[in-house]
Amino acid sequence: MKAAWKFLMAMGLFAATLVFAQGNLEVNTPAIAALKASMADRHAQLAPLYASGAVGLKSDGSLAVHDANAVPLAQRSKLNTLVAAENSDRAALYREIAAANGHPEWADDIRRTFAQRWIDKAPSGWWVQDQRGWARK
């Protein structure tokens, strides 16, 4: 779980920290710890979905179903649940980091910074979405 989280955070945090030099994106609070644990648990289920193209990264820092056909029919409802739950956690994470820094108004900037880093660091083969639409890295 820890490794999965490190993988996730490595994608986003380092450069994000540079942008928010005055803030602390690695701040840890009980809420952030709980969100990290929840996201790390889920990553084991999401990783093959990124690789298969079922799920892609959006430019707003959330996930979206890119191709439901890549998932067996009976699992597609679960796919939606996973994406919705991950997006809920991600939104909460951006909000919590902003709140823990004493700047709730930073949430959108933090979201954008994370979004760019998730996309920049995504392995080739993953699907990402920008203003022009979906593209495979």
Added chain:
Amino acid sequence: MPWRPVWLRRVGLCLALLLWGSGAGAALQLDIGRIVSGGATARGVTLTIDQARGQIRIAHLDVVGQRFNNLHLECPRLSLADGRIRCRDGRLRGLPALADARLDLDYATASQTGELDIRFAAGGRLVLRSGKALGAQFTRLPVADLARFWAPAGAWQPTGTLSGQARLDAGNLEIKATLDAGGFADASGNHAAEAVVAELRLTADTRKTGWRWRAEARWEAGGLFWDPVFVSPVVTIRAEGQHEGPHLDVEELRIEAPGVPDFRAHGRVDLDAWRLVEGDLSLQGADLAVVVPQFVLPWVAPAQTERWRVAGGADLSLAWRDGALQAAELILDQAGFAYLGQRFRVGPLSGRVPWRRDAPEAGLLRVDGLHWQQLDFSPFVLNLTVDRDRVLFDQARLPVLDGALIVDGLALARTDAGWRGEGALFMEPVSMRALTAALDLPEMAGTLSAAMPGLVVTPQRVGLEGALVIALFDGYVQATGVEVIDPFGLLPRLQANVTAEHLDLAQLTETFSFGAISGFLDVELAHLQMAAWRPVRFEATVRSTPGDYPRRISQRAVEHITALGGAGAAAAIQRSFLRFFNDFGYREIGLSCRLVRGVCQMEGLDGPGPDDAPFAIVRGGGIPALNVIGYNRRVDWEEFIARVKRAVAGDTAPVIK
């Protein structure tokens, strides 16, 4: 396409006989003109024979509202003999759906009976017979080929095969079919079915005005995903009714499915507008453990689908009139809902919630159990009135421990932003002894009460205007501005401003085994934010209450306060003869902590100062007196909590001057 000429209207049936050239190169062309059958009209029909080969051309063919142009049946062997038209191994041009199929036609002109045998390249076979009745027998007929007859179906990539038979006899239509390996999918995969095995039976009487029909289907295998819902068999559907003009009247519809043992409906559908004009739907004995996770949660709470556990049964009835929902009634039978296993549970819950478009309706819910965190509520009854898009609850008394929570005048209303509830919350005093026992906290004396006239509940937040008051340790603790954000999410966040006045330190320190301090304490906990019941931010100030009262602090309490400074404080420890005293006098106690980003920035009695400047926490007074000095103004909160726990459990030396 088979046809049985009911009458032939073209002038001169046998008519244009043309001979080209001479001798063996002769060809015969019959210009038949128009052929009308029950459901089909062919225009511009010509038949040409050149030795054994032949062609049948149809300029326009109209079948059930569709027109096909320039059809052309090529027959390697076409014969006109013994009053029969025979075409063997024919290929039809002009109809892509049948482009790869081979056709045999055998038509007896005198009896006006015939057979068309179509063999599809994919292996399917369709045999059409016309005589007294029109019959069809089909074996492993590819649905994809059939779908080519209806262009919009192509986008759904239909698959599977159909086997069975159909018969149209004097207006009576009967179809029996088995769908095997059936399915469809849109491009996104969000609407799809796979490996569907189903039995279908349809009978219809077309002789009267409109069609009387009856249909039965049994879906035995496969799966259907219609974003966001996945459905699997076994599902049986029986329906009958009438179809006239734009209206489909369903006189009876019955569905049995997993978790849905008895669904019935009847009504009228406007097929042009594709809407239910009027009807009644009833669902009896639904198994909520199946229906809610499958059909309800994916719509209303997709991120939390797996966090809810649901049990019990429900009946639902809906009445549709004039194209709109007119009335509804939900009956719950021993329903139970649990969130994240133990954090929130309600049930068994039974009762009736009715609704009418044009009038208020009274309902009732009997709640035999409510469990929140570690608190169990005793059974209670909720009387409610559903007034269009508002639900008004009568005053409800929710007994908990030795008191009760009173929810007064709660009104839920649907707004543009979703559901919103407003009301008032009061609390009949609960003894802290019972509450602390229930919450597994050290036993405390006192009472908890609340008066919150401004309760606001939305899916995103629960806000409480007013005050939650705890009479505790001979003083009181008051929480205002209480707000729970994301109450149903993974991380409910609590915000509040808490003040406490005149807490008896003797009781407080005894309760928490913190040594012994006599005197009184005021506490202010401003801008408190908690997540997962742990603090994220606050600005806390603890001060001894002004006034004239005895102030003593025990050696052990001094040790505990000092130990909060951490191991580094040990270097500053100065032992003196004071260690031989059990307690000391003090003049005041004061400590502030501003928690931000996991770090507690501390101040003592003298307010802010440089991080490395010592700060007074306890200022001595009387004989013997002592000061307790803190040396570390920045303390990691988790470490601070660990120190408190260690200090209470261990024995550390005090910093004594």
